[in-house]
Amino acid sequence: GQNIDQPTEMTATEGAIVQINCTYQTSGFNGLFWYQQHAGEAPTFLSYNVLDGLEEKGRFSSFLSRSKGYSYLLLKELQMKDSASYLCAVRVGYALNFGKGTSLLVTP
Amino acid sequence: DTAVSQTPKYLVTQMGNDKSIKCEQNLGHDTMYWYKQDSKKFLKIMFSYNNKELIINETVPNRFSPKSPDKAHLNLHINSLELGDSAVYFCASSLSQTLGPQHFGDGTRLSIL
Numbered sequence: 001g002q003n004i005d006q007p008t009e010m011t012a013t014e015g016a017i018v019q020i021n022c023t024y025q026t027s028g029f030n031g032l033f034w035y036q037q038h039a040g041e042a043p044t045f046l047s048y049n050v051l052d053g054l055e056e057k058g059r060f061s062s063f064l065s066r067s068k069g070y071s072y073l074l075l076k077e078l079q080m081k082d083s084a085s086y087l088c089a090v091r092v093g094y095a096l097n098f099g100k101g102t103s104l105l106v107t108p
Numbered sequence: 109d110t111a112v113s114q115t116p117k118y119l120v121t122q123m124g125n126d127k128s129i130k131c132e133q134n135l136g137h138d139t140m141y142w143y144k145q146d147s148k149k150f151l152k153i154m155f156s157y158n159n160k161e162l163i164i165n166e167t168v169p170n171r172f173s174p175k176s177p178d179k180a181h182l183n184l185h186i187n188s189l190e191l192g193d194s195a196v197y198f199c200a201s202s203l204s205q206t207l208g209p210q211h212f213g214d215g216t217r218l219s220i221l
Contacts, residue, residue, distance in 0.1 A: 033209055042198060042212040043151070085149060094139075094205040095164050098151040 002026045004099035011105045020073045020102045022088030030091040034073045037085045114199045114213035128185045129216045131199030140182035141200040158205045194220045
């Protein structure tokens with residue numbers, strides 16, 4: 001089976017930086033994705049890593065270490081609207097396997 | 109608007125009924141998917157079609173039958189609905205089966221009475 005772990009909940013302060021970790025043990029690997037999902041809405045794509053290293057996209061960055069089965073999503077200059085669930089997903093073959101998501105609460 | 113659109117947005121029905129959910133994408137993608145998100149928000153793949161051909165069929169009861177009339181459409185028909193089918197069903201599409209992120213529709217909230 002596929003095992004993808006991320007913390008259930010995190011809280012951070014507006015303007016701060018937060019790092020959401022994801023570890024995975026899967027039977028294959030064709031890339032790691034991060035999605036953001038606000039309550040009652042569709043998941044929206046944030047970032048994608050297939051090689052080791054850091055990918056930066058504005059306030060969001062994602063890091064991957066394939067040898068360690070580890071990724072993180074870094075959110076800088078947090079805003080209230082960043083309160084959402086963040087989903088780590090590993091592509092194995094043709095399928096995306098999702099973790100259970102990290103619910104991030106940004107407080108004033 | 110370019111998007112993945114699915115209908116209906118809400119579906120409330122009784123146990124034992126048969127219902128369908130439709131999905132269309134105008135992104136020109138080759139691959140489409142159905143996911144189920146349960147009450148604990150866990151998102152799980154159900155089916156995937158690439159250019160109208162079934163490529164992923166996870167352990168899903170055979171009461172669920174996907175149909176892809178063309179590569180822009182992937183519909184989901186559910187027979188004999190059960191209480192445990194209550195969930196949000198998301199349609200998604202990607203450029204190909206190995207390329208590009210998946211883009212999700214807004215979801216269909218299915219409630220079984």
